[in-house]
Amino acid sequence: MSPRARLAAALGVLTLVLLAVAALALFLGGAAISPRAVLAALAGRAGAQSVESVVTLSIRLPRIAVAALAGGALAVAGVAFQALTRNPLAEPSVLGVSGGAAFGVVIAQSLGLGFGVLGAAGLTAFAFAGAVVAAGAVYLIAGAGRLSVQTLLLAGVIVGLFFASAITVVISLLDVNRLGGVIYWLLGNLGTLPPASLGLFALSAAAGLGLVLVHARELNLLALGEEAAQQLGVDADRLKIRIFAGAALLTASVVAFAGPIGFVGLIVPHALRMLLGADNRLLVPAAFVGGASFLLAADTLARSIVAPGELSVGVITSFCGAPVFVWLLRTRYRALL
Amino acid sequence: MIVEARGVGFAYPPSRPRRAHPFRLADLAFGLAPGEILGVIGPNSAGKTTLIRLLTRVLEPAAGEILLEGRPLARLDRAEVARRVAVVPQGVPPQFPFSVEELVLMGRFPHAPARYFEDAADRAVAHGAMAAAGVLELAALPLDSLSGGERQRAVIARALAQEPRLLVLDEPTAHLDLRHQAEAATLLRRLNRERGVSMLLVSHDLNFAAEVCDRLLLLAAGRPVRLGTPEEVLEAPVLEAVYGCEVHVEKSAASRRPVVQVVWPDARGR
Numbered sequence: 001m002s003p004r005a006r007l008a009a010a011l012g013v014l015t016l017v018l019l020a021v022a023a024l025a026l027f028l029g030g031a032a033i034s035p036r037a038v039l040a041a042l043a044g045r046a047g048a049q050s051v052e053s054v055v056t057l058s059i060r061l062p063r064i065a066v067a068a069l070a071g072g073a074l075a076v077a078g079v080a081f082q083a084l085t086r087n088p089l090a091e092p093s094v095l096g097v098s099g100g101a102a103f104g105v106v107i108a109q110s111l112g113l114g115f116g117v118l119g120a121a122g123l124t125a126f127a128f129a130g131a132v133v134a135a136g137a138v139y140l141i142a143g144a145g146r147l148s149v150q151t152l153l154l155a156g157v158i159v160g161l162f163f164a165s166a167i168t169v170v171i172s173l174l175d176v177n178r179l180g181g182v183i184y185w186l187l188g189n190l191g192t193l194p195p196a197s198l199g200l201f202a203l204s205a206a207a208g209l210g211l212v213l214v215h216a217r218e219l220n221l222l223a224l225g226e227e228a229a230q231q232l233g234v235d236a237d238r239l240k241i242r243i244f245a246g247a248a249l250l251t252a253s254v255v256a257f258a259g260p261i262g263f264v265g266l267i268v269p270h271a272l273r274m275l276l277g278a279d280n281r282l283l284v285p286a287a288f289v290g291g292a293s294f295l296l297a298a299d300t301l302a303r304s305i306v307a308p309g310e311l312s313v314g315v316i317t318s319f320c321g322a323p324v325f326v327w328l329l330r331t332r333y334r335a336l337l
Numbered sequence: 338m339i340v341e342a343r344g345v346g347f348a349y350p351p352s353r354p355r356r357a358h359p360f361r362l363a364d365l366a367f368g369l370a371p372g373e374i375l376g377v378i379g380p381n382s383a384g385k386t387t388l389i390r391l392l393t394r395v396l397e398p399a400a401g402e403i404l405l406e407g408r409p410l411a412r413l414d415r416a417e418v419a420r421r422v423a424v425v426p427q428g429v430p431p432q433f434p435f436s437v438e439e440l441v442l443m444g445r446f447p448h449a450p451a452r453y454f455e456d457a458a459d460r461a462v463a464h465g466a467m468a469a470a471g472v473l474e475l476a477a478l479p480l481d482s483l484s485g486g487e488r489q490r491a492v493i494a495r496a497l498a499q500e501p502r503l504l505v506l507d508e509p510t511a512h513l514d515l516r517h518q519a520e521a522a523t524l525l526r527r528l529n530r531e532r533g534v535s536m537l538l539v540s541h542d543l544n545f546a547a548e549v550c551d552r553l554l555l556l557a558a559g560r561p562v563r564l565g566t567p568e569e570v571l572e573a574p575v576l577e578a579v580y581g582c583e584v585h586v587e588k589s590a591a592s593r594r595p596v597v598q599v600v601w602p603d604a605r606g607r
Contacts, residue, residue, distance in 0.1 A: 004454050088432055217453060221443050223433045224426075231393045231424045232499070233416035233447035277479075278433035281453060 075291025078265020100134020188314020263321020
């Protein structure tokens with residue numbers, strides 16, 4: 001099968017999975033609404049102020065959109081960071097980039113930036129700045145040139161810990177009344193976003209995805225090493241800056257609107273690599289759709305297992321991700337350590 | 338001439354900690370004729386790797402110029418260079434499980450960088466390259482499942498897929514046992530004969546270079562010492578001066594090419 005046909009088949013299957021998970025997420029929830037009532041609300045046959053309309057259209061549907069966007073963005077960021085660092089264990093949270101972005105958001109919130117259009121844009125900008133600072137710090141600590149697997153992971157841990165402490169400092173200076181929300185958000189939480197924020201989230205995620213997607217073929221060559229890529233005609237410096245910016249933007253947008261959710265960028269790309277191989281031209285688009293399904297499923301689980309209460313989705317992804325990370329380290333990448 | 342180097346000089350920016358003898362390349366001049374196999378030999382830090390980087394525009398010369406088929410290399414962009422010069426590096430990083438065919442298709446990138454997927458013509462060229470390097474039956478296998486010799490042939494196929502005028506081989510015998518060295522020599526000579534690919538072969542292995550190459554360029558500390566046929570370059574006094582150890586040169590009974598042996602300092606009276 002040609003790569004084009006494999007991509008079409010993979011996207012077809014992954015889209016079906018996403019639709020199935022989305023349907024599940026739409027019908028499940030704390031409010032007891034029958035599937036028939038949900039369908040009526042979707043079709044616009046229920047009254048605009050009816051419970052089923054409000055729950056379905058204003059709560060569940062936007063939340064599905066947020067979860068899908070966040071999952072897709074995180075998975076693509078994972079693929080991008082892995083290709084950029086030539087390290088299969090790299091991922092926004094492992095590299096400390098999520099931590100940097102979270103620090104940016106906490107600063108923005110302590111400055112009073114809220115969720116209007118301007119506030120949301122400011123939040124994203126602060127998250128992006130934090131992500132760039134964190135990723136830059138990791139890069140410098142790990143010694144710029146040749147990034148070995150161990151030093152990069154170690155640098156990521158150091159940067160992540162630093163920003164976690166910095167966040168704690170800012171939080172302890174915050175007003176007690178605003179503390180609850182921040183801690184809830186820090187665990188990674190998908191909530192309903194106002195339309196302006198959702199639009200901005202979609203826009204920045206799309207920009208990040210586009211940036212990575214147009215360079216997917218060059219990312220394959222980068223896997224051979226920087227010099228080899230240059231010798232094959234790739235402008236490696238320009239490529240690295242663009243992928244760095246794209247991955248940071250993807251991470252920042254998720255952190256700004258959903259919180260620092262870990263490990264999605266590790267689990268989804270590795271699962272897809274087992275099915276599709278290493279070709280980034282297949283992995284990047286597949287990771288977006290696959291990541292959307294994964295996080296949506298995790299979120300549906302998070303709000304179902306302790307209903308009517310809710311778990312943070314970040315708890316679910318970490319419970320899945322930590323064992324996967326250890327398993328990858330002990331089996332597939334043992335030789336690299 | 339495929340390649341012509343005219344008075345090429347280069348120095349790396351000063352590094353920290355400073356090296357006792359900072360490396361410089363100076364007064365490098367040679368020509369590589371179409372269909373020729375030129376070997377570049379010399380001790381460690383003679384400038385062999387730097388020469389490869391200069392030939393592929395990873396580095397720019399500080400003095401002199403390099404011509405590629407008569408055109409200044411400095412005026413070609415990366416893709417233009419990559420359509421003419423292909424490098425076979427020493428190893429392939431094993432982190433990501435690319436298949437042999439995926440690796441070989443990467444060689445088509447400089448021919449159409451804007452394309453997302455390779456087209457049928459690209460796949461036909463890759464197919465031919467894999468057949469020429471003897472890896473066609475390995476096409477679907479992941480690289481990390483191959484032996485050292487198979488992996489090297491896959492990388493040679495990737496370089497051939499670039500349809501280069503010049504193939505640059507960086508230490509092609511590193512990590513290869515004797516049988517695979519012999520196979521590599523046969524493969525390179527066959528590609529040279531059948532496809533007319535010119536080659537620049539950088540090697541520590543003087544005997545391999547003497548067997549495969551038409552001419553040799555001996556470098557020492559960034560300067561050309563001798564350029565000529567293997568018989569002209571591999572003379573005991575020259576090698577002893579450059580490498581700083583006693584050697585013994587004789588002729589191979591099979592090929593009549595020179596064979597260099599180290600005379601171990603403590604060999605006598607053992």
